[in-house]
Amino acid sequence: MKIHLERNLKPQPHRLRCVACWHSFSSDRSRLLLRRQNGSLIGDLCWDCLQQGTSHIQQQFKDRASELCSQPLSEDISPSPHKQALVLWELASEPLITPPFYYWWWKKLTILAAEAQELELFRKGAMNSRSRQPKTPKDLFISEESSIGKDN
Numbered sequence: 001m002k003i004h005l006e007r008n009l010k011p012q013p014h015r016l017r018c019v020a021c022w023h024s025f026s027s028d029r030s031r032l033l034l035r036r037q038n039g040s041l042i043g044d045l046c047w048d049c050l051q052q053g054t055s056h057i058q059q060q061f062k063d064r065a066s067e068l069c070s071q072p073l074s075e076d077i078s079p080s081p082h083k084q085a086l087v088l089w090e091l092a093s094e095p096l097i098t099p100p101f102y103y104w105w106w107k108k109l110t111i112l113a114a115e116a117q118e119l120e121l122f123r124k125g126a127m128n129s130r131s132r133q134p135k136t137p138k139d140l141f142i143s144e145e146s147s148i149g150k151d152n
Helices: 047-052 054-069 081-093 101-131 142-146
Strands: 002-007 030-035 041-045
Touching (some): 002 101, 041 047, 047 054, 054 081
Antiparallel strands (some): 030 041
16 A cells, blocks of 8 residues: 545545544645555545554554454445455555655645646736726727618
């Protein structure tokens, strides 16, 4: 598994759920995503879990898997708690790769640069839209337009 820092285009207050601890959290400009080695998304990761380390994240997966295994078998829940537990045990056994320190700073600078560029484009667009307001022609030629459909 790998942890990715990605730009969050729409900050969402209290709508995300950490895949490790299951707490709801909000995101600001960036999101922590947990992905498999092949790039498939596992889920969002909160900053609290990341700060506690990879062993904490893997232990959270094991604890959640144990909780799900203790639930009674039920056919009406899809996917079943036992299948979810197997997936969590599998995730807990995979090595978790955290990016080096400079990667975090590089990604944060990239996100800030993209936002600054968007703000600049927005500012230029607003200035250009004011200068490009539709100009009304000086002469409307109303008399010519009204006589087109008439027989003279």
